Amino acid sequence: MPSPLMAALKDVGDGIRLAPLWWRLGLDQTASRFQRSVLGPFWMACNLLVIAFALAFVVSALMGVDMMKSYPQVVAGLLAWSLVGTTIAEAQAIFLMNAGLMQSQRLPLSFYVFLHAQKSATNFLFQAIAFWATMLVLQRFSVPHWTLIPALVLIMLIVCFQGFIIAIPSTRFRDVAYMMSYVVQLLFYVTPVFWMTENVSKKHRWIVELNPFTHQVELLRAPLTGHAPAALHWWWTLGTLGVLAVVAISLLAMFRKRVVFWL
Amino acid sequence: MTHQIKLTNVDLDYFVYSLRSQSLRSAVFNLAVGGRMYKAAGDVAAVKALHDINLEIVEGDRIALVGHNGSGKTTLLKVIAGIYSPTRGELSIDGDVTSMIAINAGLDMEATGLRNIHKLGLMRRLSRKVIDSRVDAIAEFSGLGDFLHLPVRTYSAGMLARLMFTVATEFEADILVLDEWLSAGDAAFVQKAAQRMHRMVEDAKIMVMATHDHDLVQRVCNRVCELQGGKIAFLGSTEAWLAYRETQAA
Numbered sequence: 001m002p003s004p005l006m007a008a009l010k011d012v013g014d015g016i017r018l019a020p021l022w023w024r025l026g027l028d029q030t031a032s033r034f035q036r037s038v039l040g041p042f043w044m045a046c047n048l049l050v051i052a053f054a055l056a057f058v059v060s061a062l063m064g065v066d067m068m069k070s071y072p073q074v075v076a077g078l079l080a081w082s083l084v085g086t087t088i089a090e091a092q093a094i095f096l097m098n099a100g101l102m103q104s105q106r107l108p109l110s111f112y113v114f115l116h117a118q119k120s121a122t123n124f125l126f127q128a129i130a131f132w133a134t135m136l137v138l139q140r141f142s143v144p145h146w147t148l149i150p151a152l153v154l155i156m157l158i159v160c161f162q163g164f165i166i167a168i169p170s171t172r173f174r175d176v177a178y179m180m181s182y183v184v185q186l187l188f189y190v191t192p193v194f195w196m197t198e199n200v201s202k203k204h205r206w207i208v209e210l211n212p213f214t215h216q217v218e219l220l221r222a223p224l225t226g227h228a229p230a231a232l233h234w235w236w237t238l239g240t241l242g243v244l245a246v247v248a249i250s251l252l253a254m255f256r257k258r259v260v261f262w263l
Numbered sequence: 264m265t266h267q268i269k270l271t272n273v274d275l276d277y278f279v280y281s282l283r284s285q286s287l288r289s290a291v292f293n294l295a296v297g298g299r300m301y302k303a304a305g306d307v308a309a310v311k312a313l314h315d316i317n318l319e320i321v322e323g324d325r326i327a328l329v330g331h332n333g334s335g336k337t338t339l340l341k342v343i344a345g346i347y348s349p350t351r352g353e354l355s356i357d358g359d360v361t362s363m364i365a366i367n368a369g370l371d372m373e374a375t376g377l378r379n380i381h382k383l384g385l386m387r388r389l390s391r392k393v394i395d396s397r398v399d400a401i402a403e404f405s406g407l408g409d410f411l412h413l414p415v416r417t418y419s420a421g422m423l424a425r426l427m428f429t430v431a432t433e434f435e436a437d438i439l440v441l442d443e444w445l446s447a448g449d450a451a452f453v454q455k456a457a458q459r460m461h462r463m464v465e466d467a468k469i470m471v472m473a474t475h476d477h478d479l480v481q482r483v484c485n486r487v488c489e490l491q492g493g494k495i496a497f498l499g500s501t502e503a504w505l506a507y508r509e510t511q512a513a
Contacts, residue, residue: 104368106345
């Protein structure tokens with residue numbers, strides 16, 4: 001009889017082995033989501049650019065920053081948030097959305113988490129293209145720093161582990177699913193996505209510095225706008241990843257067999 | 264490689280969440296369906312859906328699961344398909360299982376029949392080439408022809424059954440698990456399907472099918488497993504089952 005921990009690790013292993021399947025299925029779902037629309041996934045990108053414009057406008061008016069200077073920072077921040085934050089809100093539906101498939105075909109639970117991560121990454125890619133294109137037009141373009149690649153790997157791993165941590169309780173307790181969108185909204189305001197850490201008074205800096213999301217956003221934003229992220233952000237994100245991995249695997253070991261009954 | 268399914272002393276407790284188990288418990292006395300409910304902690308009701316199931320299915324078996332609504336047929340199918348893990352007992356499956364339990368599972372209702380064939384093939388981990396080479400055969404056997412270019416949401420239940428059955432059997436599988444939706448097809452199609460299922464057995468494959476259609480059982484299956492309240496009430500050849508039914512009716 002395999003131990004629950006071994007079974008959980010096997011679940012993740014099986015999920016990784018199914019990579020060609022969730023890769024294609026993710027692309028297929030993204031394509032069918034935007035069926036019959038002309039711009040397709042670039043609608044998401046338009047959304048990003050417009051919201052970033054509105055936020056940059058407000059922030060520059062409130063804090064007296066130059067709009068041309070703050071706009072690239074805000075767009076890159078929102079772009080990073082789409083992986084760091086928005087995926088948390090989306091994660092509640094990982095199993096609920098696939099209920100039909102889960103009840104008719106045997107696939108490891110991690111399969112659905114990877115599928116979610118794949119779709120988030122595809123979306124990020126489209127938005128990143130729109131971001132760089134806009135920066136070219138505004139003549140604010142700077143070549144992305146190579147650290148974008150390791151940073152993305154780290155953040156995607158976090159997206160996966162976070163997926164388990166949110167999806168498992170959300171499937172059991174439907175209130176958690178509703179709660180997540182509020183939590184993410186709150187996190188969005190306390191994380192320097194559209195405002196800058198420099199503008200926070202010394203007295204309140206600690207809120208920003210102890211917030212793991214600050215470090216994740218910075219880890220992506222810096223290379224997106226062409227420079228290397230500070231070492232501090234790497235350490236914070238690695239630490240967060242470690243904690244999330246332990247929690248996610250424990251949850252999976254405890255509840256793996258039960259999830260399908262919760263649907 | 265030999266294919267087989269073996270269940271030893273399998274129990275399955277089905278947990279029903281977010282219901283008032285108290286009121287559910289009082290309602291259970293009025294229910295005509297099988298399954299035993301007992302109270303679990305808090306707001307959770309536990310249904311003993313399967314109790315002490317011992318079943319061995321070997322190559323060439325076309326086994327029918329019969330029984331009342333709620334007797335555990337679909338639950339047993341889901342255990343065999345590996346979707347539910349047994350609460351107690353052992354389950355071993357040798358072979359690649361294809362399960363077609365819900366008729367619309369894995370279908371994208373907005374997409375065309377053709378696109379859905381691709382999607383189902385994809386879920387079976389087949390390459391695009393293999394899928395493309397089968398499309399014509401699927402169009403022909405299912406009799407859907409040009410309807411494959413229409414979105415699946417425009418299909419009737421019978422047309423869906425035609426599509427699902429054809430796809431399930433066209434892409435090879437060692438073990439085929441079907442729920443009772445096959446009877447949604449018309450007589451001509453069920454006849455065709457029965458012939459195809461007979462042929463599958465020559466390739467040493469296993470088929471497990473839940474059904475209420477006794478006619479279909481006689482035509483297709485060589486073994487029958489009758490469930491009653493989550494327990495096996497009868498297990499044997501189709502002929503023996505017919506004799507057993509005679510004695511039950513008397």
